[in-house]
Amino acid sequence: MASREASQAPLEFGGPLGVTAMLILLPATMFHLLLAARSGPARLLALPAYLPGLEELWSPRALLLLFIWLGLQVALYLLPARKVAEGLELKDKSRLRYPINGFQALVLTALLVGLGVSVGLPLGALPGMLLPLAFATTLTSFIFSLLLYAKALVAPASALAPGGNSGNSVYDFFLGRELNPRLGSFDFKYFCELRPGLIGWVFINLALLMQEAELRGSPSLAMWLVNGFQLLYVGDALWYEESVLTTMDIIHDGFGFMLVFGDLAWVPFTYSLQAQFLLYHPQPLGLPMALLICLIKAVGYYIFRGANSQKNTFRKNPSDPSVAGLETIPTATGRQLLVSGWWGMVRHPNYLGDLIMALAWSLPCGLSHLLPYFYLLYFTALLVHREARDEQQCLRKYGRAWQEYCKRVPYRIIPYVY
Numbered sequence: 001m002a003s004r005e006a007s008q009a010p011l012e013f014g015g016p017l018g019v020t021a022m023l024i025l026l027p028a029t030m031f032h033l034l035l036a037a038r039s040g041p042a043r044l045l046a047l048p049a050y051l052p053g054l055e056e057l058w059s060p061r062a063l064l065l066l067f068i069w070l071g072l073q074v075a076l077y078l079l080p081a082r083k084v085a086e087g088l089e090l091k092d093k094s095r096l097r098y099p100i101n102g103f104q105a106l107v108l109t110a111l112l113v114g115l116g117v118s119v120g121l122p123l124g125a126l127p128g129m130l131l132p133l134a135f136a137t138t139l140t141s142f143i144f145s146l147l148l149y150a151k152a153l154v155a156p157a158s159a160l161a162p163g164g165n166s167g168n169s170v171y172d173f174f175l176g177r178e179l180n181p182r183l184g185s186f187d188f189k190y191f192c193e194l195r196p197g198l199i200g201w202v203f204i205n206l207a208l209l210m211q212e213a214e215l216r217g218s219p220s221l222a223m224w225l226v227n228g229f230q231l232l233y234v235g236d237a238l239w240y241e242e243s244v245l246t247t248m249d250i251i252h253d254g255f256g257f258m259l260v261f262g263d264l265a266w267v268p269f270t271y272s273l274q275a276q277f278l279l280y281h282p283q284p285l286g287l288p289m290a291l292l293i294c295l296i297k298a299v300g301y302y303i304f305r306g307a308n309s310q311k312n313t314f315r316k317n318p319s320d321p322s323v324a325g326l327e328t329i330p331t332a333t334g335r336q337l338l339v340s341g342w343w344g345m346v347r348h349p350n351y352l353g354d355l356i357m358a359l360a361w362s363l364p365c366g367l368s369h370l371l372p373y374f375y376l377l378y379f380t381a382l383l384v385h386r387e388a389r390d391e392q393q394c395l396r397k398y399g400r401a402w403q404e405y406c407k408r409v410p411y412r413i414i415p416y417v418y
Ligand SMILES: NC(=O)C1=CN([C@@H]2O[C@H](COP(=O)(O)OP(=O)(O)OC[C@H]3O[C@@H](n4cnc5c(N)ncnc54)[C@H](OP(=O)(O)O)[C@@H]3O)[C@@H](O)[C@H]2O)C=CC1
Pocket: 246, 247, 248, 249, 304, 308, 311, 314, 315, 335, 336, 337, 338, 339, 343, 347, 348, 350, 351, 354, 382, 386, 390, 393, 394, 405
């Protein structure tokens, strides 16, 4: 049986001190962005003109709405799935099973919300509730993460994540001790990663669009683009739901505050920042510029989808005709590394595509403010850091083969730049 002693994995995110700062700074940044988007000057780098009082943040109605939303998404997750996929092999040689019905959940949610709106559900009132909703979600994330931490105290050692078992309780609370916390077959991490926050983001965007239509007669072209682009991103994630099973979050990271808050609060309330900004600061956008932005989005999506699908197909079946002709490097683990196709261009072509799409989401907001570019700035930092973490893990996993890959493909994300 594996030992429950603290792991020797190197500390990340600046160790206990770094994660303590993040526990405060992440929610603070989210509230700052929510307040800045609705303020006149909409300044990213200035302190908010006022701090909301508890009566503006705390609302039992918002908490109820959050629980109805979570309950609905749990119910849709539990519906029969068109497919049940197996995850990668775990430490104890077992494999977990995951329902593949995320896209179905998106479509059913859209039908239910559509039905609700047709009988008078005031979706346009949602933008006015973002602040108390974000507060309720933050409180829920803290409590949920504490429960997950307590659950992990009685989990077998083989169920613990490599990085969230340092022995320092604040650090482990943040990173997450247990790799795949479950209640029966209900997988908390997999559910949270793709459902309530990601789908919630789309409906917050839609509510902002409807509110704009109410205020100004019709939604602006910029608002349409932001809604369309981000709906495509979420729809794509749920359509290719199975590929999330090979991401770092599912196979390596524990489920602690970072991912709980990231999935449930950070994604819906900060990723909808462009649409929030546009509601309060309408931006003119001509057709030629809109077409150019669509082209940028299409290029980004082409790279993002091409790279992710190529790797997933290759990992599932290296002799698939679409990847069989690609050049590879063998590794001591028996797995191979692609060195041609998208993965021969840079070592993270999927990050490049994702960043180009992030630029296309901000451009409809014009160039007058830095605020709508927050996502692009944050996402660049996140991906640079994520790339470095992945690099360390691949070096540990593949040793000399990884060094050979780095020699053959010297750039990380942007060809000839980085
Ligand atoms: N919008 C958002 O907020 C976020 C989006 N993302 C997106 O999520 C997606 C997944 O990202 P992420 O989980 O970080 O990592 P990746 O999908 O890039 O996966 C990295 C893994 O791919 C495998 N790999 C690396 N190089 C090769 C190669 N040459 N040939 C074959 N396999 C290789 C290795 O795993 P192994 O060898 O074990 O298979 C490596 O650990 C990305 O598109 C990213 O942009 C990520 C974070 C946040």
